[in-house]
Amino acid sequence: MEHLSLGLVGYGKIAQDQHVPAILGNPGYQLRAVATLGPPCPGVAHYTSLEALLAEGPAVQAVAFCTPPQGRHAQVRQALLAGKHVLVEKPPCASLGEAMDLVELARAQGVTCLFAWHSRFAPAVEPARQWLRGRTLRSVAITWKEDVRKWHPGQAWIWQAGGQGVFDPGINALSIVTTLLPDPLFITAAELAVPANHQAPIAARLRMADAHGVEVSAEFDWDHAEPDVWRVVIVTEDGVLRLEQGGAALFIDDIAQPLPAEAEYPSLYRHFRQLIATGASDADLQPLRLVADAFMAGRRTQAAAFLD
Template identity: 55%
Template sequence: MTAIRVAIVGLGKIAKDQHIPAIAGTTGIELVAVASRHASIAGTPHFATLEELLATGPAIDAVALCTPPLVRHAQAAAALKAGKHVLLEKPPGATIGELTPLISAARQSGKTLFATWHSRFAPAVEPARAFLAERQIKSVAVEWKEDVKVWHPRQEWIWQPGGFGVFDPGINALSILTRILPRPFFLTQAELSFPGNRGAPIAADLNFSDAAGLPIRAEFDWRQTGPQTWDIKVVTDGGVLTLSSGGSRLDLDGRTLVDEKPAEYRGIYRRFVELIANGVSDVDLSPLVHVADAFMAGRRREVEPFIGE
């Protein structure tokens, strides 16, 4: 099979750290161009914008949109109109409503639209899902706490309305929960902490439940220094299951079941190649729905201003 020719749009930290090496390590896809105003790759055709790439660039089959979610809808619409498959970094858009016409456009054009959730491809996620499918779940607790200055240095867009704030990493936890829990769940209470000088939250305390009354608590925080925390603890009738390190490790009552180096983005690109080969799309919006519910129903409180670096 001829390799899928993909162009990366938006050459920031996530594209450099994850997308480029993942594409290089995935059979059936190759990087042939980049569109970015501020960065380039030696030896790879470079264009300032997606529009310039589509108009004058080399032949491509697909685009991987790694730009901020605030601008992604217009880019995805342009790519689909041009007959290209589209991979969306997470979160797939700034709003839920803007994704509906993209889903329709992909269907009408016969092209693949893939809304990626990279944390679902962590090595412990599927084993956790299989274990929980056969257990009675009693409670779920999530701690997703990291240092924004380490992971998002000088990224001002992420603090703007529509930039998600702490939900940019927090949605990774929600993407795992919506994959591993056997029943849908919904928000019951939320408190969002906004720095006085920012338009997006720096922390969030969330409570969820499901039709059976399962208590689910999640704490997201961007102010943690030192060791970072990305843990999900599930109490079941078969023991306490703990996913840690963002889904790379799985323990049951302290006994390690999975402990592997993550290769999440290779999983994403293998899935993208598979979707294109089968002529289908994959757009699960459930993690984004939970974030939207938190913004809509959550109580807001002002905390000390955030001074970035």
């Protein structure tokens, strides 16, 4: 495949920190245009809407979406209907139904759709998956704690309906675990702590299980002082596997394991090109389904008002 011409929608923190460096660092891509209402991306054609980019801008074969999930569904539909391959930052949409619609539309249009569960591309995830293959699982424990003021400062959309609150980072952990475990997970109990002045939770506790009774617990906290904790511990009959730093480090029975060097987003964009080359999509819904089920089945408690 020659250079893949790419448009980018949204130029906020995640686009600036992760997407653009990964795109520019991959010689297989050519970033042709960015649509954003904020400051333009240096050296790239600027448009204020996806509609303008598609109608007036340079030809692009694919579009990456880095906007908030609320309202994203209509934008991605527009790109799909224009015949573009799409990469959609997590969480892909504000609802499970919207995400399901995009999967079906991409299939009907015959184009690639990638839901960017970037944490699945952390260096430890694939080695962990290989080690777990064929082993008998006993339990899984997720601990995902960070400070929203540090990682998402001033982003009001996260606290609004559809923004998912603490599940914005927590869904990264769910995307890792659903990759590592062989069977689907189901919510058995959930507790969501929602600040008095917001619509989305700042903390959550989940209980999950697969059809064979393997229990999975998750504790998410978005008002946690440093150091950050991004940990998954999986107990098997043959030993204990532990991922730290969101999948950047892997331990088997407390012994550190060697890992490949490639970072998440470069791996993600390499995967996107491979999908396009083979005419495939990768739009797994399980992480978003678990969040949707937690909102549906969870018990809500009121937390103190949160001010950024």
